[in-house]
Amino acid sequence: MGSAKGMLDAARSDIGLAGRPNKFTRAYAKEHGNEFLRAPWCDMAITYWARESGNEKAVLPGGDRAYTVWHAQDFQKADRWFKGTTDNVNKAEPGDIVFFDWGATNSTGAIDHVGIVEKVLGGGRLQTIEGNTGDAVRRRVRSSSVIAGFGRPNYDGKEPPPPSRPGTKAPKWPGRYLTQPPIMSGDDVRTWQTQMKKRGWRLTADGRYGPRSEEVCRSFQREKGLKVDGVVGPQTWRQAWEAPLT
Structure with missing residues (x-):
């Protein structure tokens, strides 16, 4: 049985690892093909730490991932996804898998990067551990402005998925189509x-x-x-x- 602590311990043990190919890209290439030896490896690191710490089922609900968009969508399909609003980011937990969009949207299709939450700092900020940041494993501090959202792994295998949060009834459509140009x-x-x-x-x-x-x-x-x-x-x-x- 895995745990958030185990996942974080695996990530912490690799802080400072740099360059490519590395143990993450080699492990992924062994399973999926040599084209991954020198590919961007942020999600390969998450995959490696999940497997090393016995957290594959929790962290990788759709299987091994090197592509961050698909990984985020795996959490969406499992109903374990939280959009990166400031309120949500303040409710993140250590061990959550956090996804970034440098273009500052909350669209999963625009995700560029991934890491793991180490500490919630408040004010919409997180301390993270990330692979392939400056081509190395490093701690970073990120704000909700670049956080597209995060997935919450079911580490103990017992926690039910967070419920989908239905919206409220919409007000009456105003009767005109909003478009531009003109503004x-x-x-x-x-x-x-x-x-x-x-x-x-x-x-x-x-x-x-x-x-x-x-x-x-x-x-x-x-x-x-x-x-x-x-x-x-x-x-x-x-x-x-x-x-x-x-």
């Missing part, structure tokens, strides 16, 4: 922007539907399996309130 403005835009901010998306609720609002809309539509057109119509409006907060 639209109004209280309906501000209402939608405010709700998207509550869901963890980073944008300003200024009542102006500009390029950033459209970018968030497209990412949200992609996440929820909606038609991706960047337009807030009746379905996208309703899902902003009623879709589960994954």
Whole structure:
């Protein structure tokens, strides 16, 4: 039986390891092909530590991963995913697997990097251990601005998955499609922007539907399996309130 402590002990033991190929890329290449010998290895390190500490089932719900997007989506499918809002980040726990997007969105499809939570610092900040950061295993301090979300492994094998968090009933659709260009403005835009901010998306609720609002809309539509057109119509409006907060 694994544990968060075991996972963290495995990661701590490799702090300072640098360069490639290394033991992570060699182990992954042995299982999956030599093209991984010099590939980016942040998630290979997570896979290695999980296997070394007996935490494969908890940390790797979809199997070995070198691709961070698929790994995050594995946690989503297991209903063990938390979007990287400041409130959520403050509730993270040591041993959680944390995913980063340097483009500062909360979209799993945009994830660039992964690490493990070592300590929760408050104020939307985490101390992490990460592989392939400066081509080495290092401790880092990260803020919610670059945290796309985190997965919570079921280390003891007994904890039930956290429940999906259903939204509330959406207000009536305002009757016009929010799109740009030209930039639209109004209280309906501000209402939608405010709700998207509550869901963890980073944008300003200024009542102006500009390029950033459209970018968030497209990412949200992609996440929820909606038609991706960047337009807030009746379905996208309703899902902003009623879709589960994954």
